[in-house]
Amino acid sequence: MFASVASGGLMFAVHPIVSRGVPPGEYGVFTTLLQVIALMGIPAVGLQPVIAQQEAAATTDEQKRVVASEFRGVWTAIFFIWLAMILVVAIFWQQALAGLKIENSAALAAALVVGLASMWMPLVNGILQGRQNFAWLGHTNILNGVGRLGLIAIVVFLFHGWAASAMSAVFAGMMMVVLVGGWQVRDVWKTPKVPVAWRNWLGRVVPLTFGLGAATFMLSADMIFTQNYFPREQTGFYAAAGMIGRALVFFTQPLSQVMFPKLARSKATGEKSHALELALGATLLAGLAAAIACTLFPSLPLRAACYKPDYIAIASPLVPWFAWCMLPLTLSYVLINSLMARAKFSAVPWLVLVAIAYGVTLAMVGSYARNLPDIQAGLRLMIQTLGGFNLLLFAVCAWFTWGAKGKTKLTATK
16 A cells, blocks of 8 residues: 555656646646556456466466466557557558547657556566555566656656656656566466466456446546647646546555455455455545545645646636546445456446446536637536536446345366
């Protein structure tokens, strides 16, 4: 928890640095590209919990060899999936630049490169998490934050770089995680390869990918739609308020990371675990405290983050909305991780349905809100849409956690 909070603080500190060194429009582009990277990582979002689950449950040498073989096979597959993404974006290059209001195409190119590192990271972190090696999992997270913050400060303040240069620094920070974390789990490359039942493996990873991918979409999509529908000069202020809200999710995610392998091992061994209750209770208390603080002192987090006065004046009214609208999502992350760790995959189609409905509604609301004479009212409407669907997502998660008997089929690897 300490390492993750420290890493989150370092990564959060990146935003006031970028906002001070570039125009608001470029800061909006930078924040939007971070969310694009998050969406690019959805195909790999199920990898960390799957690898963590299998590594946590692996009690024999044969099972450990299977996990290592899967790791190496998926590592290669990710590279080719990434190449396919590059091809698709290249085909729609001009449309992507126009939709995201990117003036320097190098920024989008840099973001695409970051996408590869973002998809390799879950594999490395999954092994560390499954082994409950939280020391090195934390160290790599801190290294990512230190690298990102330091390099962005250099390229923005010393070399006066904008979004493209900042994205290059993000890539360097993520690659530090891949390299250092990969060194800690280097034994997976030396373990003899064995045949893998890929059909069974896909039966695990596909539900996790869609389930966790739905939560990732709920966390990231609003910034991309806002960037598309609203004036470029205004999206930077929305991004500043949004980062305060998203910080609630980022700072509580480590609880889910600690909980996941414990629940997976509990399922494998039949032992009772109270990890869900502890993680959910701590997340609720932390989220409520943060939301109340943002309501009473909306400008405080922006001032603490050293945003410029114009950001504080325009973004402060949006901060309480973001804080309360993100709170259900923080709780949903805990419940989704619990459902996936316990292999209650019957919830997945409903989670995906909520995400799809959210995307469609967000497009409709954005098209309407951009024509409102009061831009602040339009931005609030986008946040309120986010909050409404986050509540719906939490209700679905709660039903499948306590109100329904979820499907728990999960074939053991032999």
